[in-house]
Amino acid sequence: MNNLENQVCDVLRGTLGLGKMPLSADSPLLGALPQLDSMAVLALLTALEEYFGIAILDDEISARHFATVGTLTAFVQSKRP
Template sequence: MNIQSDVKRLLARSLQLGQRADSLTAESSLLGALPELDSMAVVTILTALEEHFGFTVDDDEISAETFATLGSLVEFVDGKLKS
């Protein structure tokens, strides 16, 4: 399983990024850089991650740093999978 590819695919689908998703790298900024990524989109993405990876996310686990870059979001998912 490639977590980054899965997270990128879920982001692309949730935010309807189309071809723009292809250029996302671990260093790509998300929050503040993608106009589609608003508070409702964050909830949609978290739900998609929970369903896809089979974990639950508590409100106190999420911060702006989680969605700072694709890499930080992947690190969050990886940490959830290891716990």
């Protein structure tokens, strides 16, 4: 797991209250984690923006970005300068 992926996992754990739940690039998110409901998605987006200093526009948000930890990490990477 790379550093960015570790950071995304830390934000996920902290925002969703997952404790030390093991996460990897292949870990499914949307539909697999009951904690990741629509309100939690908003909180997670805000947390990612603050942590990484990125801006996520409403029209950029897609369920495909929340399929796995890996797809979420790739999305965050695409938003970084």
